[in-house]
Amino acid sequence: MGWFQRLSEGLKNTRKKITGELNVLFEIGPKVGDEFWEDLESTLIMADIGAGATDQIVTRLRERSQREELTGVKEVEDALVDLMADAFAPNDNDPFEKNPSCVLFVGVNGAGKTTTVGKLASEAKSLGRKPIIGSADTFRAAAIEQLEVWGERANVEVIKRERGSDPASVCYDTLDAAEKLGSDLVLIDTAGRLHTSTDLMRELGKVVAVTRKRAQMPVHVVLVLDATTGQNGLNQAREFKDALGVDGVIITKLDGTAKGGIALAVSHDLNLPIFRVGVGETIDDLKKFEAHEFSRALIKGEEE
Numbered sequence: 001m002g003w004f005q006r007l008s009e010g011l012k013n014t015r016k017k018i019t020g021e022l023n024v025l026f027e028i029g030p031k032v033g034d035e036f037w038e039d040l041e042s043t044l045i046m047a048d049i050g051a052g053a054t055d056q057i058v059t060r061l062r063e064r065s066q067r068e069e070l071t072g073v074k075e076v077e078d079a080l081v082d083l084m085a086d087a088f089a090p091n092d093n094d095p096f097e098k099n100p101s102c103v104l105f106v107g108v109n110g111a112g113k114t115t116t117v118g119k120l121a122s123e124a125k126s127l128g129r130k131p132i133i134g135s136a137d138t139f140r141a142a143a144i145e146q147l148e149v150w151g152e153r154a155n156v157e158v159i160k161r162e163r164g165s166d167p168a169s170v171c172y173d174t175l176d177a178a179e180k181l182g183s184d185l186v187l188i189d190t191a192g193r194l195h196t197s198t199d200l201m202r203e204l205g206k207v208v209a210v211t212r213k214r215a216q217m218p219v220h221v222v223l224v225l226d227a228t229t230g231q232n233g234l235n236q237a238r239e240f241k242d243a244l245g246v247d248g249v250i251i252t253k254l255d256g257t258a259k260g261g262i263a264l265a266v267s268h269d270l271n272l273p274i275f276r277v278g279v280g281e282t283i284d285d286l287k288k289f290e291a292h293e294f295s296r297a298l299i300k301g302e303e304e
């Protein structure tokens with residue numbers, strides 16, 4: 001199955017939520033006026049894409065429909081896909097394409113941080129880069145072992161200390177090792193924590209600050225968000241962004257959820273680029289995010 005098909009299959013449940021309504025709406029077409037636009041607005045809001053993005057999309061679609069006299073189902077649908085893609089924050093600063101680059105992965109418990117680090121290490125390796133992994137989750141039982149399994153799968157070295165060590169020291173060690181080995185991509189896993197836990201967020205702030213100070217390469221903070229958490233993901237993103245200055249997000253578990261629309265709410269409302277999306281648990285199930293492709297999979301489910 002090609003990538004678009006996998007994304008489209010993953011977004012099936014989110015799409016179902018939208019297209020039932022949309023198909024009825026599009027059959028009638030924008031010629032019915034206010035009612036059409038109001039119904040379109042509530043359909044998009046129901047799909048978790050948020051009031052801000054919805055308002056921008058519907059206002060622009062309405063203008064365009066009037067200006068270009070769009071009435072056909074396909075025309076309106078294509079314009080909706082375009083405008084939805086435009087509502088995402090631009091993604092022109094991908095830390096995984098920079099060389100060299102150090103990335104700290106943060107997020108709530110179970111979001112998919114460790115898995116994502118493994119997938120990215122493998123991707124970087126296959127592109128001929130020299131990644132290295134740091135295990136700064138020194139808190140959760142078996143976190144280090146889990147990361148080592150990913151390191152083996154990706155054939156990438158994992159720098160660690162015993163459980164309970166200071167996570168900032170692991171970041172130090174990892175950067176030391178990266179310099180010695182000539183690594184050009186440093187991927188650091190951190191312990192999951194609730195965005196509402198002030199102490200743990202402060203600790204993470206310290207880890208980020210120490211890493212920035214020590215690193216000779218640019219340091220980026222990437223938030224990993226589980227799509228299935230829906231609207232709560234928006235709160236998580238806001239808190240992590242405020243506390244740490246997040247550079248962008250990776251949305252995991254888009255496979256199967258009906259809440260995939262949250263990707264747009266987070267990106268639009270908080271002006272955060274989406275760097276990657278996860279659609280499964282295996283090493284190849286992570287791909288670069290493309291706004292147009294995503295929007296098309298969400299609305300139409302088929303390739304152009």
Ligand SMILES: Nc1nc2c(ncn2[C@@H]2O[C@H](COP(=O)(O)OP(=O)(O)OP(=O)(O)O)[C@@H](O)[C@H]2O)c(=O)[nH]1
Pocket residue numbers: 107108109110111112113114115116137140143190191192193224252253254255277278279280281285
């Ligand atoms: N279906 C699906 N599962 C995923 C995806 N990404 C991660 N997972 C699963 O989510 C679960 C948690 O993943 P982890 O990588 O351990 O999450 P974490 O954020 O490191 O968790 P903590 O370290 O406990 O905070 C695992 O069972 C993963 O296989 C994805 O894109 N799709």
Ligand SMILES: [Mg+2]
Pocket residue numbers: 113114115137143189190191192
């Ligand atoms: Mg983890």
